[in-house]
Amino acid sequence: MSDPELTAVNEKPDEDRKITEIFGENVFNDTVMRQRLPKKVYRDLKRTMDEGRKLDPVTAEVVAYAMKEWAIEKGATHYSHWFQPLTGITAEKHDAFITHEDDEGRVMMDFSGKELVMGEPDASSFPSGGLRATFEARGYTAWDPSSPAFIKESSCGKILCIPTAFCSYTGEALDKKTPLLRSMQALNDQALRIVRLFGNHDAKKVTPSVGPEQEYFLVDRDLFMKRPDLMFAGRTLFGAGAPKGQEMEDHYFGVIRERVGAYMKDLNIELWKLGVTARTQHNEVAPAQHELAPIYETANIAVDHNQLVMETMKRVAVKHNMRCLLHEKPYAGVNGSGKHNNWSISTDNGINLLDPGDTPNENMQFLLILSCIIKAIDTHADLLRQSAADVGNDHRLGADEAPPAIMSVFLGEQLDDVVTQLIETGEANSLKQGEKLKTGVRSIPDFVKDATDRNRTSPFAFTGNKFEFRSVGSADSIASPNTILNAITAEAFCEAADELEKADDITVAAHDLIKKNLREHHRVIFNGDGYSEEWVKEAERRGLPNIGSMIEAAGALTTDKAVKLFERFRIFTRTELESREEIIYETYAKTINIEAATMLDMAGNMIIPAVVRYSRELAETVNAVKAAGGDAEVPVSLLEDVTVRLKEMKKAMDVLEKARQEALSITDAKEQAFYYKDKIKIMMDDLRKPADELELIVDRRFWPFPTYGELMFEI
Numbered sequence: 001m002s003d004p005e006l007t008a009v010n011e012k013p014d015e016d017r018k019i020t021e022i023f024g025e026n027v028f029n030d031t032v033m034r035q036r037l038p039k040k041v042y043r044d045l046k047r048t049m050d051e052g053r054k055l056d057p058v059t060a061e062v063v064a065y066a067m068k069e070w071a072i073e074k075g076a077t078h079y080s081h082w083f084q085p086l087t088g089i090t091a092e093k094h095d096a097f098i099t100h101e102d103d104e105g106r107v108m109m110d111f112s113g114k115e116l117v118m119g120e121p122d123a124s125s126f127p128s129g130g131l132r133a134t135f136e137a138r139g140y141t142a143w144d145p146s147s148p149a150f151i152k153e154s155s156c157g158k159i160l161c162i163p164t165a166f167c168s169y170t171g172e173a174l175d176k177k178t179p180l181l182r183s184m185q186a187l188n189d190q191a192l193r194i195v196r197l198f199g200n201h202d203a204k205k206v207t208p209s210v211g212p213e214q215e216y217f218l219v220d221r222d223l224f225m226k227r228p229d230l231m232f233a234g235r236t237l238f239g240a241g242a243p244k245g246q247e248m249e250d251h252y253f254g255v256i257r258e259r260v261g262a263y264m265k266d267l268n269i270e271l272w273k274l275g276v277t278a279r280t281q282h283n284e285v286a287p288a289q290h291e292l293a294p295i296y297e298t299a300n301i302a303v304d305h306n307q308l309v310m311e312t313m314k315r316v317a318v319k320h321n322m323r324c325l326l327h328e329k330p331y332a333g334v335n336g337s338g339k340h341n342n343w344s345i346s347t348d349n350g351i352n353l354l355d356p357g358d359t360p361n362e363n364m365q366f367l368l369i370l371s372c373i374i375k376a377i378d379t380h381a382d383l384l385r386q387s388a389a390d391v392g393n394d395h396r397l398g399a400d401e402a403p404p405a406i407m408s409v410f411l412g413e414q415l416d417d418v419v420t421q422l423i424e425t426g427e428a429n430s431l432k433q434g435e436k437l438k439t440g441v442r443s444i445p446d447f448v449k450d451a452t453d454r455n456r457t458s459p460f461a462f463t464g465n466k467f468e469f470r471s472v473g474s475a476d477s478i479a480s481p482n483t484i485l486n487a488i489t490a491e492a493f494c495e496a497a498d499e500l501e502k503a504d505d506i507t508v509a510a511h512d513l514i515k516k517n518l519r520e521h522h523r524v525i526f527n528g529d530g531y532s533e534e535w536v537k538e539a540e541r542r543g544l545p546n547i548g549s550m551i552e553a554a555g556a557l558t559t560d561k562a563v564k565l566f567e568r569f570r571i572f573t574r575t576e577l578e579s580r581e582e583i584i585y586e587t588y589a590k591t592i593n594i595e596a597a598t599m600l601d602m603a604g605n606m607i608i609p610a611v612v613r614y615s616r617e618l619a620e621t622v623n624a625v626k627a628a629g630g631d632a633e634v635p636v637s638l639l640e641d642v643t644v645r646l647k648e649m650k651k652a653m654d655v656l657e658k659a660r661q662e663a664l665s666i667t668d669a670k671e672q673a674f675y676y677k678d679k680i681k682i683m684m685d686d687l688r689k690p691a692d693e694l695e696l697i698v699d700r701r702f703w704p705f706p707t708y709g710e711l712m713f714e715i
Ligand code: ADP
Pocket: 209, 210, 211, 212, 213, 293, 294, 295, 296, 342, 343, 344, 345, 352, 463, 465, 466, 468
């Protein structure tokens, strides 16, 4: 750009620039489009974005040209269709803008409308769960104009990234974006029917909004590089607890250490450039654990942005000589990481359908919507649980950590009281009010408390004007949870609209339906302590599913109930669902296999040799003490302790390796996955136990890799 002022601004180091200058500078956003596109093209493109219409080829050509010019001015050399295959992370293949030379031998910069709208990466090496035999390797990426293109800066240079959906030759979704977009359409169609019933004829569109709070750990790069488990599995597979963990409760919201602060500052700048609204940052519960939360936005953009957040977190960590761990459970014994998925639904004319207003007991539309969501969660608790399942998250959900694997809804005192009144008497005439908060300090004014305290143990909590789905894993894409939330809500809305559209008196009919939904589904509401043993028993009595692992949850995708739901709203076909279930088993088996192989490698090549060296030193000590006529009791007993555990380790290794070979020979994906869960995982624990005990006995000089203390505190 030749504007001297802009050039001057851009030459300042990023950290001296204002947020408003930096924010979105690498995004082909509305402002850029308005500046660079002819008015008519801009209007057509906006309509495509807002109303989900198809873009005509002529418009695409003009947009592609403008996008290319903009990107090249910003220094981009390549473009890439950026997509989200079923690996859960993003994929990209870069193509330079260059084409053949002109008559004078100069290279030409080109990027056509067709290249913008469609791409054809070879799909054969992405997980497809048998959807696509290798001889039909074609996969297509198609531009999602509702998510803006952006320029990614990395050591590769600057790449224009075009968010795309990824489908097979026969049109089946091979990615996470396509079903998400389909679920948003379904929710839009059904939610519009509901708001129309209540007299809203202005709204043209209803969209889900999502704000994901992302937790992560940081670790020093040099320490990380000494731990094959962190390198290959993303989590520690060995490690005795450090003398100090999180018991002092001094890390949560604690002062951010200088090195971490410098990282966060850089991370924010990189995210702001990409138009990601990184807003909140703080230390989390475990040592070296942190959180970043953006401002919420339309679901599919939030999903794309969360992918960028995860990727940028990793990239910026490298620059700071650190590594970012997104795994759900990097360290045993301290909190793991999750991703709170805040979700609400609003109309394009600015009404949040989950806003109860001042008098929720009188707000018929809100109560109907709330009752539909409660019904949806109860009916499809298994699907919601499945949507948050990934291999790492098995260490949280259903294990000894928050939140529980039982899906329930927390409403808070005020709404719970309204719901109880409705169930019991059919009327809700009173409303619990927030009281004054009195601090007892005269200079601090009293203020009105929220009518409800927070509940941190609920997997699906109503928090004022949104639901917070807390089960999602920190490393996982948020596409699936939101696809499921949209889909099951769309179904409940559809069933409500089918009934109410026929009614003579909408007020009476809606009132009856709210009561019916609540009476039939209130078992899913739980406001107590979700971590308690009593709740597990109580939930069982209520008949709520408690699904302990990712592979036990996978079958939820292909029940008759699920297939009916997804086919009805054209979100997944049965084939797509079956393929996704298959991929879950494959992913699980492969992941546990890598973990087991890594453990065997570390045990055999690092721990045992180190312990043997230490044993030799002990034996020499024993001999020397004895030769000098001294009392060798202590070194002898130490040597015994070491030897017992060494033998235990060796035995556990042999058992594990044999079982691993057995597992590898199983051809049925589901059977194989269950073998890993029921057999291999237990053997891995058996190998870890003596090794962790040895870590506490063996002279630190011999221990072959950094300890928990170093990993979590040396940063
Ligand atoms: P809380 O403290 O209740 O968890 P915050 O205000 O800290 O709420 O917000 C947490 C996350 O929820 C943020 O990412 C925020 O943008 C998001 N959020 C807030 N309102 C909504 C909404 N209506 N829909 C979706 N997400 C929202």
